[in-house]
Amino acid sequence: MAPPVLFSEALALGLASGPACIAACGPVLVPSLLTQQAGFRPHARYLAAFLSARLLGYLLFAIAVWELGALASMLPALHMLPRAFLMGAVNILLACVLLWYAYSARHACGQSCSGSKLVNIGATTSHRAAGAVALGLLTGLSLCPPFVAAGVRAAQLPGVVQALLFFTLFFVGTSVWFVPFLGLGCLVRNQAVVTVARMAMVLIALYYLALGIAMLMEKKAYGY
Amino acid sequence: MSLRSKLGYTAATLTVLVALLTPFVLMGLLSKGFAGLGLHVDEMYSGGPKIRTVPYAAYAVAIHRPVHPHMLQNEMPFVQLDWSPASALPAHVSDTVDIDGDGQPDIRASFDVPVDPKAPLRVDVDSHNPRYEAMHNAGKERYSRLIARVDNSILIRIPLAHP
Amino acid sequence: MATKACTPGPAPAAPRSSVRALMLTLPIVVWSLLMFFHPGTNTDWRSRTAAAITALFMTALFFMMMRTHTTYRWRRLFFVALGVLFPVGFIYNLVLARGTMGIPVEEMIAGRTPFCFMPIPTLILPAALTRTIVFPGSILSAGGASSHAIAAMVGLWLALTLVLGKGWCSYACFFGGIEEGMAAIPARPRLRKLDPRWRYGPWAVLLAMALLSLALFEPAYCMWLCPFKAVTEYVAARNLVGLIQNVIFVLLFAGLVIVLPFLTKKRTQCSYFCPFGAFQSIFNKISIFDVRIDQARCKSCNICQNACPNLSLSKESIARGETLISCMKCGACIDACPRQAAVWHIKGTQVALKPERARLMFLYAAWAMAILFGGSIIAQGIATILHFLA
Structure with a gap:
């Protein structure tokens, strides 16, 4: 068993990486939260589903790479072509989910509205979870820099269980930074807020789509 | 009232x-x-603060602190070296530079210095230390991998290899 | 639709006498002289002539505002001049300093990319979380094509915002004039039916760009969506991505600044797209001046709603006796209302009690700012034209 100091390191690394995690997940999480019902509970439920799926994405990736026996050697390589390829594919998938989300939220104009398949305003719980889980899983797989750093550290641990525990504590550290997102629950929901969120989702989706295609084509994302 | x-x-x-x-x-x-x-201002643009200057014959090479990308910035970490004054540089520069100050040369940078300050520049960087990536015939490719003439300096940004 | 029973509107105010209008204009004459002819400026005949023309222009417009009791059409003349002359002076300076309108990477590294106010709202999150400005400029002036460094522009913006609130978009913004000019050309709109939900567009662009600027740590709006890159400076395209960026800039400019304003007679870029405008709307909450609808006089004829160039009035807001948060205090609704129900107002005071007093106080403050900021830009544009003519 790894020493407790290692796990406090995982927690500290997670806490220190919070701003980067917020930055990475913000463009996906904020607009999707804004299409939810107002209130603390719906936001807490959505965040829980989103973060759980994000953790699942982390752990699945960690196990897969560990089982391949190449975590240590593969992570640096992920910065090269395979990483660009994976990131490109994830960005395109994220864009598709966001577009689907924005389309599904078209009927969401207030707490009494219905018709949405993904958004919780008038929709069933399973649909609500599906949207959050899809976005959480994809952001979990998007290999943000703190995740890569945690992966490198976890790779030095003697066993897969310790590595998973390390990742979990790292995840807990980062998740503390997501608590302020619950504050969006206080924002009143009306047609204006939901429309703004949907339009923002489309713009962000187009951005991710362009970025994803550029990564798949191995093109630079800058024009200078 | x-x-x-x-x-x-x-x-x-x-x-x-x-x-x-x-x-x-x-x-x-x-x-x-x-x-x-x-x-x-983001160091990806500014290149980070200078930490050391290595004097050569008629010019000097200023070494900047390594710059690491923020958030999901689509760049590699890099270190910037400035050759200045550009007006004192020979027509062809080929210098070894000890970037980290450990007494061992880390890279050799070779580039031509055209008379026209607006002429495009190309650089070859041989790496003697695995921390620094080699570059071949690099121009202005990314913020983290370029050679450019800024005022009276020629600056090179060398990507750092990942840990 | 049934109209409300209401008290008859007052007769339109008769024009002021020229002497009285001149007296009211005197403070602006003094201010213009102070701003345009203070020591150390105007080193050659071109800049002196440009300063004199601009001072005369700004003073004459204010005189007409005083004489006619109307605001919008005179302000619009200033605003169109600002919008048209800004690119003239700016591009000339760019070409003089670096030989091209494209931003070379060398200038970005040197921190000499001119900083305009547009990216301010999208830079707040990265600055708050990392103390870093995600823009290839300089906090203090680094020379080159950028005479205004980031700190100078932020200081100017803060000061003007304290005075004007969202009025920035009518008295200071050097981009909105082109579309306002385009909107003024046709006699009536050719395109009337636009989904009112598009007015949420600026907030969506603001939200998306603020989040993406933080995530990707780049000035996302400047890199991808600013229509005014088409008439100021653009990414020096060296690859396919750069080409795509420039195509986006040109298409957005052509669509939102040229074609749609002409078809709708509205400032469509401001109404449907501009993230800075959305951000600036928040400051209307702290601005002491606003525009109100006097319910006792209003006949719900919606003339004011049709006259508003920025979609800042809706049936619901008129029923509440106020404008939407996006009101930029241009005065179009007030000048258009045949019953003088739309009025200038100072928060805390009774609506429509002394609207001319509120108007005068606002206009003195706003015109002083217009001369300070916009006036200097107009003068620079005129000096550039004189340079080419002489």
Whole structure:
């Protein structure tokens, strides 16, 4: 068993990486939260589903790479072509989910509205979870820099269980930074807020789509 | 006149006063206040602060602190080296540089210095230390991998290998 | 639709006498002289002539505002001049300093990219979390094509915002004039039916760009969506991505700044797209001046709603006796209302009690700012034209 100091390191690394995690997940999480019902509970439920799926994405990736026996050697390589390829594919998938989300939220104009398949305003719980889980899983797989750093550290641990525990504590550290997102629950929901969120989702989706295609084509994302 | 009205007119008068004071006092005060916040321009653009200067014959190479990308910035970490003054550089430069200051050469940079300051530049970097990536015939490819002439300096940004 | 029973509107105010209008204009004459002819400026005949023309222009417009009791059409003349002359002076300076309108990477590294106010709202999150400005400029002036460094522009913006609130978009913005000019050309709109939900567009662009600027740590709006890159400076395209960026800039400019304003007679870029405008709307909450609808006089004829160039009035807001948060205090609704129900107002005071007093106080403050900021830009544009003519 790894020493407790290692796990406090995982927690500290997670806490220190919070701003980067917020930055990475913000463009996906904020607009999707804004299409939810107002209130603390719906936001807490959505965040829980989103973060759980994000953790699942982390752990699945960690196990897969560990089982391949190449975590240590593969992570640096992920910065090269395979990483660009994976990131490109994830960005395109994220864009598709966001577009689907924005389309599904078209009927969401207030707490009494219905018709949405993904958004919780008038929709069933399973649909609500599906949207959050899809976005959480994809952001979990998007290999943000703190995740890569945690992966490198976890790779030095003697066993897969310790590595998973390390990742979990790292995840807990980062998740503390997501608590302020619950504050969006206080924002009143009306047609204006939901429309703004949907339009923002489309713009962000187009951005991710362009970025994803550029990564798949191995093109630079800058024009200078 | 009610108290609210009096407060309203007082605030409006103050606003007109603020407008009159803007060019003489307020604008400078607010600008200085902002500059005093301690913010800095992203080092991906500025190249980071200089930490050391290595003198050569008629010129010197300034070594900057390594720059690491923020958030999901689509760049590699890099270190910037400035050859200056560019006017004192020979027609062809081929220098070994000890970047980390451990007494061992880390890279060799080779580039031509055209007379026309607007002429495109190309650089070859041989790496003697696995921490620094080699570059072959690199131009202005990314912020983290380029050679460019800025004022009277020629600067090179060398990507750092990942840990 | 049934109209409300209401008290008859007052007769339109008769024009002021020229002497009285001149007296009211005197403070602006003094201010213009102070701003345009203070020591150390105007070193050659071109800049002196440009300063004199601009001072005369700004003073004449204010005189007409005083004489006619109307605001919008005179302000619009200033605003169109600002919008048209800004690119003239700016591009000339760029070409003089660096030989091209494209931003070379060398200038970005040197921190000499001119900083305009547009990216301010999208830079707040990265600055708050990392103390870093995600823009290739300089906090203090680094020379080159950028005479205004980031601190100077932020200081100016803060000061003007304290005075004007969202009025920035009518008295200071050097981009909106082109579309306002385009909107003024046709006699009536050719395109009337636009989904009112598009007015949420600026907030969506603001939200998306603020989040993406933080995530990707780049000035996302400047890199991808700013229509005014088409008439100021653009990414020096060296690859396919750069080409795509420039195509986006040109298409957005052509669509939102040229074609749609002409078809709708509205400032469509401001109404449907501009993230800075959305951000600036928040400051209307702290601005002491606003525009109100006097319910006792209003007949719900919606003339004011049709006249508003920025979609800042809706049936619901008129029923509440106020404008939407996006009102930029241009005065179009006030000048258009045949019953003088739309009025200038100072918060806290009784609506429509002394609207001319509120108007005068606002206009003195706003015009002083217009001369300070916009006036200097107009003068620079005129000096550039004189340079080419002489």
